[in-house]
Amino acid sequence: MSMRSKSPWILHYNTGGCNGCDIEILAALGPKYDIERFGMLNRGNPKQSDILLVTGPVTLKCKNVLRRLYLEMPEPKVVVAMGACTHGGGVFRHLYHVENGVNGIVPVDVWIPGCTPRIEAIIDGLIEGVEIWKGKTKEKEYLVGHGDDLLKKIGAIDD
Amino acid sequence: MMAILFTLFAPIIGGFMYGIERVVKARMQSRIGPPLLQPFYDFVKLMEKRPMMVHSFHAFMGIVFFISTWFAMAVLMLGNDLLIAVFFHIISILALTIGAFSVRSSYSIMGAMRELIHLVSYEPVIILVVVAFYLVTGSFDYRMILSADTIPLLKLPLVFIALVGTIPMLLHKSPFDIAEAHQEIIGGPDIEYSGPFYEAVYTGRWIEYVYVFFLVFLFGGSNYFVGGLLVVFTFLLIMAIDNSTARLDYRKMLKFAWFILIPLAIVNIFFLALGGNS
Ligand code: SF4
Secondary structure, X not given: OOOHHHOOXXXXXXXXXXXXXXXXXHHHHOOOOOHHHHOOEEOOOHHHOOEEEEEOOOEOOHHHHHHHHHHHOOOOOEEEEEOHHHHXXXXXXXXXXXXXXXXXXXXXXXXXXXXXXXXXXXXXXXXXXXXXHHOOOOOOOOOOOOOHHHHHHOOOOOO | OHXXXXXXXXXXXXXXXXXXXXXXXXXXXXXXXXXXXHHHHHHHHHHXXXXXXXXXXHHHHHHHHHHHHHXXXXXXXXXXXXXXXXXXXXXXXXXHHHHHXXXXXXXXXXXXXXXXXXXXHHHHHHHHHXXXXXXXXOOOOHHHHHOOOOOHHHHOHHHHHHHHHHHHHHOOOHHXXXXXXXXXXXXXXXXXXXXXXXXXXXXXXXXXXHHHHHHHHHOXXXXXXXXXXXXXXXXXXXXXXXXXXXXXXXXHHHHHHHHHHHHHHHHHHHHHHHHOOO
């Protein structure tokens, strides 16, 4: 169990934010903060990732893509929502094209506050996510609050 | 006895090499980098994921890739000749590409095509390397090469350069990481593997490290010290090249292999054959 927590692979998905958060994530990969110390890699592939790091307010077009990415990740997995956008829309709140945050689209385990969050906060949030991830099992986690027809539509019933 | 142990522990040795690689790479970018045992942590982590496959044949081909790479290693170590080991290595790559072609993901199919282009680029050079070894030592058996009284490197400098040029293609390192191409086709042939099945592919890659650097080691002949130095030098050189170059186009790779590396190796072999073993 403890060995597992040393190798969290990250899937980073921007759902239409201003890219401020994404640049901070890139900075976290760089020499000064280097999150590879914790074994974290930015894989960019849902099937091989453990942490879904979402940024942005979820535009209407992104909604189903985000869901799909979440469902394609094999359990155990955690979702870390980063930035004010994901919490409730941030500066994009109540615009015509956004969902006002990721809540209700994927179940979020850790929220990282800020716009943009400091890199220290990102690292803190990811470590917190790893702590939660340690306690999770291989059990399937489905979207909460959605009927069978939606799950069938995205192919989640019998994957 | 040594050969059997070496074969059995090939994945572990390869894992360590991969761990060292990640640390060295991080230090070259003035990062701290992951711990040395990181590949094994990844191994345990992938083991504990929920198995999820596209279809059973695809997953099976991933496992075949692992087994046949290991088998190529065994053929290499346990006394059959180098040439047959090279062909077994081709079979392992074919298993990977067949698996990658069998899913509908376009990234996977594109990766498989590029993997085949890789194969077309590096495999002739590897076969020429083996032929050159035969000319120098009169045998395809690695034990004969390792007990030859000359250092093969002295007679085969150009072949060695050609081999070093192909290593980035074989191991998917930066100027020629065309099949893997993270950020572009996100892993290529491995993209659809997940959990324990990705583990097989991941570990198969470690064995490829051992396989390639064993070929480099053979250039030292009976002088193991020179062989060791060559391995370390090549390893660091490949890391430096990997860190300082950007990905090229597949045509450039093919041209580089066929118009520079293969002629280099052929010229060397040609002069060797003309000069004779006198
Ligand atoms: S939270 Fe702020 S910095 Fe991050 S994407 Fe949204 S607007 Fe940009």
